[in-house]
Amino acid sequence: MKRGATGSSSESTPASHVGAAARVSGLFGDLTAGAVSTLVMLCYAMSLGTLIFSADLARYAELGVPTALISCIVTALVIALTSSMRLNIAGPDSNATAFLAGVAAGVASSVHADGGSPQTLLLTVLIAIALCSVLTGIVLFGIGSSKRSRSLQFLPYPVVGGFLAGTGYLLLAGAFRVLTGEAPQWHTLGLLTHLHWLAWVPALVIGVLTTILTRGQQHIAALPFVLVCGVALFYVLLRLAGLSIDDARNMGLLLPHVKLHFFPDLRVPAPLAQGAIDWPAIAAHLPETLIVTSASAITILMNSTAIGAATGEDIDLNREMRAAGLANIASGLLGGMVGYQSYNRSMLNARAGATSRLAGVFAALACLAALAASPDLVALFPVPVLVGLQLFMGLRLMLQWLFGAYARLNWYEYALVPGMLAVVAFYGVVAGVIAGVIAACVMFALLYGRVSCVRMAFDAATRTSSVERSIEDSAQLRERGAQVYGLCLQGFLFFGTANSILQRVRERLQANGAVAVRYVVLDFASTNGMDASVSVAFVKLRQLCASSGADLVLTALPARSRSLLAKSGTLNLRIHEFATLDAGLEWIEDRVLESCCVLPRSDEQDFRATLAPHFTLPALAKLCDCLEVRDLVAGEPLFLRGEPGDALYIVERGRVAVSLPLSDGRLVRLRSFGPGTVVGEMAVYTQTTRSADVVAESPTRVHRLSAPALFALERDDPVAAQQFHRFLIKTIAARLAVADEALRAAY
Known part of the structure; x- marks a missing residue:
C-alpha cells in the first residue's frame, strides 16, 4: 500500500509541475x-x-x-x-x-x-x-x-x-x-x-x-x-x-x-x-x-x-x-x-x-x-x-x-466616395454624412425601382382557386380566363415600384385587340411592406380600373400595409379585399360563371342534366340506379381521415371541402368540390383508407357510389361502367390541365 501510494504521488508530481509551468x-x-x-x-x-x-x-x-x-x-x-x-x-x-x-x-x-x-x-x-x-x-x-x-x-x-x-x-x-x-x-x-x-x-x-x-x-x-x-x-x-x-x-x-x-x-x-x-x-x-x-x-x-x-x-x-x-x-x-x-x-x-x-x-x-x-x-x-x-x-x-x-x-x-469627401472638405462632417445618406437613398430608389416587383402575372386560365369545378365550368373559366389580369407582387413597395404596377395595368387595360379585362387582381402575399406613396398610386389604379369597367381586387394584404391604405382612405374606394389569393379567385370564378349562365346555378339544377353530356341515356339511367342520395348540413362530415375508402361521391349541389387535420386541432382546407365534381375516388381505386377529412361547407347533396355497387356495375353493364370510368378520367384530366397551366405560368 505504501508503494502504491508512493507510486501515485510520483506520477502526479510531474503533472502538477507541468500545470504550474503552464x-x-x-x-x-x-x-x-x-x-x-x-x-x-x-x-x-x-x-x-x-x-x-x-x-x-x-x-x-x-x-x-x-x-x-x-x-x-x-x-x-x-x-x-x-x-x-x-x-x-x-x-x-x-x-x-x-x-x-x-x-x-x-x-x-x-x-x-x-x-x-x-x-x-x-x-x-x-x-x-x-x-x-x-x-x-x-x-x-x-x-x-x-x-x-x-x-x-x-x-x-x-x-x-x-x-x-x-x-x-x-x-x-x-x-x-x-x-x-x-x-x-x-x-x-x-x-x-x-x-x-x-x-x-x-x-x-x-x-x-x-x-x-x-x-x-x-x-x-x-x-x-x-x-x-x-x-x-x-x-x-x-x-x-x-x-x-x-x-x-x-x-x-x-x-x-x-x-x-x-x-x-x-x-x-x-x-x-x-x-x-x-x-x-x-x-x-x-x-x-x-x-x-x-x-x-x-x-x-x-x-x-x-x-x-x-x-x-x-x-x-x-x-x-x-x-x-x-x-x-x-x-x-x-x-x-x-x-x-x-x-x-x-x-x-x-x-x-x-x-x-x-x-x-x-x-x-x-x-x-x-x-x-x-x-x-x-x-x-x-x-x-x-x-x-x-x-x-x-x-x-x-x-x-x-x-x-x-x-x-x-x-x-x-x-x-469623392462626393462625400468634397462635401466634408467644404461644408463639414455633418453636411457630408447627410449628403451621403441622401444620395445613397436616392440611388437605392432609382436602382430598386428598376427591379420588377411583379413575381408572376396570371389570368383565370393559368391560375385558379382551390375549388374543384365541373368539366364544363372549368372549360368556361379557361375560355374566359383573359377577363382576369392578376399580378403577384414581391418585395418592398414604394413610389418607384408602385408606378411600375400602375403602368403595367394601364398597358393591359388599353391593349388593342385583347379581351376586355373585368377583374384586376393584386396579390400581396410575398410583399414585406410599403410606403405612404403607394396609397396615391392605388387611388390612380382604382380610377383607371373604374374607367375601364374593371373591378380591383386586393388579396393577402399584410397588416401594416392594410393599415396604411386604410388610413389614406384607399380601401374605401369600392376595392374588393380578400384574406388570401385563393379566396379572391374563388369569388371571381363564381362571378364569371354566374355571368355565363351555361348551367343553372340554383339549388334546383337537374343532376341528370349535369351528367348527360358524358353518358348515353341507358348508361346514365343504369348509373343513377346504383347511386344513393345523401343530404348534408353545413359542417357535417362526409367522411373522415383514416376511414375505409368504400365509396366515391358525386356532388349535385352545395360544396364540400377537403381538409387536413393538424396536431394542434386546426384544419387546413386543401380544396373544395362544387356541383358536378367527384370526390373520394382515389381511396376507392387504390383500396386504401381516407387521407383527409371531407366536410360540407354549406347544405349539400351528394350521390354515393359504393365500391360493391361499382363492381356490380362493371359486371352487369360494362358499357355503363366504361362510360363512368371515362367520365372520371376526364375529371382527373381537367384537374391536371389546370395544375399544368399554373406550373407553366409560375416558370
Missing part, C-alpha cells in the same frame, strides 16, 4: 503582452489626444494626451473584463477621434463667438468631450441591450467609404493645423514654406515611411516600431541642428509643460475651475455627437468581426456593444474621450503572447501608473511625430477609399 508561462506571456500594449497605448494616446486639440485649440494640445490616457485606462480595463473575446485591447481610435476633433473645434468656435473667456472655452470643450463619451456609451449600451447590433451591417457600403475618406481628409487637415495653426486653404498653403525644417522633415518621413510599411500585408508591430524610430529620428535631428529641448519647445516642436491638478470628478487644470460652461454651445453641436456615436458603432462592428476571424474566437456583437457602452460611460464621467475595441492593438496583444484577460488589465493599470507618476512625460513627445502619424492615418484612408475602392464598387457607387 500557468507561469501564461502569466509571463500576459505580462509581456501587457507591457507591449502599454507602450502602444501611450503612443496612441499621445497622437490621438493631440489630434483633438488642433487649430484654435492647438495651444492646449498637451491637455488632449491625459484625456486620451483616461480613455485608454478606463476602456481597456472595462472591455478587458467584459468583452466576449479574451484578448481585446481598447482605447481611442482615429475614426471617432477625427469626428471628435470636429466637435471640439465647433464648440470652441461657438464659445469664441459668444465672447467666452479662454478658461470658459477650454472648460466647455473638455465638458463637451466628456459628455460626448457618456452619450456615446448610452447609445452603444442601448444598441447592445436591444440586440440590434447586426442591423448596423446594413449601412450602405459606399456611404461608409465616403465617411472614411472624409475621416482621412480631417486627419490631414488636422496635421496642417498643428503645423501652421490655420485651416488648409489655397491661400494658407504658403505657410508651409515658412516652417523650420525640423517641423516638417520628421513628419514627412514618418508619414511616408509608415504608409509604405503598412501597405499590403501589414505587420502588427509596424506602427509602434515607426513611432519609436520617429522619436529617435527627431532627437537625432535636433542634436544635429544644435538646438536644445527648451529651444524646441519654444519653437512649438515639443508639447509645453502644463501642471495638472485632478479633481475628484473631472480632470482639468486648476485655473479652469473658475471658468463658466457655455451650455448652449455644447447643445448646438449635439448632432455632431451622433456622428461620433455612429462612427464608433460601425468601427466596433468591423473591428470585432475582424478580431474574431483572426483569433478564431466566437464573438457576441451585442455583448461587445454593451461592453463599449459601459466603458465610454465610465470614461466620460472621468473626463475621458470616446474609445472602444481596437483591431491593431488587440492583434498586437495576441502576437505578443497574451493568453487571457490579464494582459488587458495589466496594460490599463500600467497606463494609470504612467499618468500618475509622470504626467509631464508626454511633454517630451515631438509634435512632428504626431503630425507624421496624422499624415499616415489620413493618407492610408484616402488611398484606400479614393483609389482602392474604385475596383470594388460600381461607378455610380464609387461616385459617392
Whole structure:
C-alpha cells in the first residue's frame, strides 16, 4: 500500500509541475503582452489626444494626451473584463477621434463667438468631450441591450467609404493645423514654406515611411516600431541642428509643460475651475455627437468581426456593444474621450503572447501608473511625430477609399466616395454624412425601382382557386380566363415600384385587340411592406380600373400595409379585399360563371342534366340506379381521415371541402368540390383508407357510389361502367390541365 501510494504521488508530481509551468508561462506571456500594449497605448494616446486639440485649440494640445490616457485606462480595463473575446485591447481610435476633433473645434468656435473667456472655452470643450463619451456609451449600451447590433451591417457600403475618406481628409487637415495653426486653404498653403525644417522633415518621413510599411500585408508591430524610430529620428535631428529641448519647445516642436491638478470628478487644470460652461454651445453641436456615436458603432462592428476571424474566437456583437457602452460611460464621467475595441492593438496583444484577460488589465493599470507618476512625460513627445502619424492615418484612408475602392464598387457607387469627401472638405462632417445618406437613398430608389416587383402575372386560365369545378365550368373559366389580369407582387413597395404596377395595368387595360379585362387582381402575399406613396398610386389604379369597367381586387394584404391604405382612405374606394389569393379567385370564378349562365346555378339544377353530356341515356339511367342520395348540413362530415375508402361521391349541389387535420386541432382546407365534381375516388381505386377529412361547407347533396355497387356495375353493364370510368378520367384530366397551366405560368 505504501508503494502504491508512493507510486501515485510520483506520477502526479510531474503533472502538477507541468500545470504550474503552464500557468507561469501564461502569466509571463500576459505580462509581456501587457507591457507591449502599454507602450502602444501611450503612443496612441499621445497622437490621438493631440489630434483633438488642433487649430484654435492647438495651444492646449498637451491637455488632449491625459484625456486620451483616461480613455485608454478606463476602456481597456472595462472591455478587458467584459468583452466576449479574451484578448481585446481598447482605447481611442482615429475614426471617432477625427469626428471628435470636429466637435471640439465647433464648440470652441461657438464659445469664441459668444465672447467666452479662454478658461470658459477650454472648460466647455473638455465638458463637451466628456459628455460626448457618456452619450456615446448610452447609445452603444442601448444598441447592445436591444440586440440590434447586426442591423448596423446594413449601412450602405459606399456611404461608409465616403465617411472614411472624409475621416482621412480631417486627419490631414488636422496635421496642417498643428503645423501652421490655420485651416488648409489655397491661400494658407504658403505657410508651409515658412516652417523650420525640423517641423516638417520628421513628419514627412514618418508619414511616408509608415504608409509604405503598412501597405499590403501589414505587420502588427509596424506602427509602434515607426513611432519609436520617429522619436529617435527627431532627437537625432535636433542634436544635429544644435538646438536644445527648451529651444524646441519654444519653437512649438515639443508639447509645453502644463501642471495638472485632478479633481475628484473631472480632470482639468486648476485655473479652469473658475471658468463658466457655455451650455448652449455644447447643445448646438449635439448632432455632431451622433456622428461620433455612429462612427464608433460601425468601427466596433468591423473591428470585432475582424478580431474574431483572426483569433478564431466566437464573438457576441451585442455583448461587445454593451461592453463599449459601459466603458465610454465610465470614461466620460472621468473626463475621458470616446474609445472602444481596437483591431491593431488587440492583434498586437495576441502576437505578443497574451493568453487571457490579464494582459488587458495589466496594460490599463500600467497606463494609470504612467499618468500618475509622470504626467509631464508626454511633454517630451515631438509634435512632428504626431503630425507624421496624422499624415499616415489620413493618407492610408484616402488611398484606400479614393483609389482602392474604385475596383470594388460600381461607378455610380464609387461616385459617392469623392462626393462625400468634397462635401466634408467644404461644408463639414455633418453636411457630408447627410449628403451621403441622401444620395445613397436616392440611388437605392432609382436602382430598386428598376427591379420588377411583379413575381408572376396570371389570368383565370393559368391560375385558379382551390375549388374543384365541373368539366364544363372549368372549360368556361379557361375560355374566359383573359377577363382576369392578376399580378403577384414581391418585395418592398414604394413610389418607384408602385408606378411600375400602375403602368403595367394601364398597358393591359388599353391593349388593342385583347379581351376586355373585368377583374384586376393584386396579390400581396410575398410583399414585406410599403410606403405612404403607394396609397396615391392605388387611388390612380382604382380610377383607371373604374374607367375601364374593371373591378380591383386586393388579396393577402399584410397588416401594416392594410393599415396604411386604410388610413389614406384607399380601401374605401369600392376595392374588393380578400384574406388570401385563393379566396379572391374563388369569388371571381363564381362571378364569371354566374355571368355565363351555361348551367343553372340554383339549388334546383337537374343532376341528370349535369351528367348527360358524358353518358348515353341507358348508361346514365343504369348509373343513377346504383347511386344513393345523401343530404348534408353545413359542417357535417362526409367522411373522415383514416376511414375505409368504400365509396366515391358525386356532388349535385352545395360544396364540400377537403381538409387536413393538424396536431394542434386546426384544419387546413386543401380544396373544395362544387356541383358536378367527384370526390373520394382515389381511396376507392387504390383500396386504401381516407387521407383527409371531407366536410360540407354549406347544405349539400351528394350521390354515393359504393365500391360493391361499382363492381356490380362493371359486371352487369360494362358499357355503363366504361362510360363512368371515362367520365372520371376526364375529371382527373381537367384537374391536371389546370395544375399544368399554373406550373407553366409560375416558370
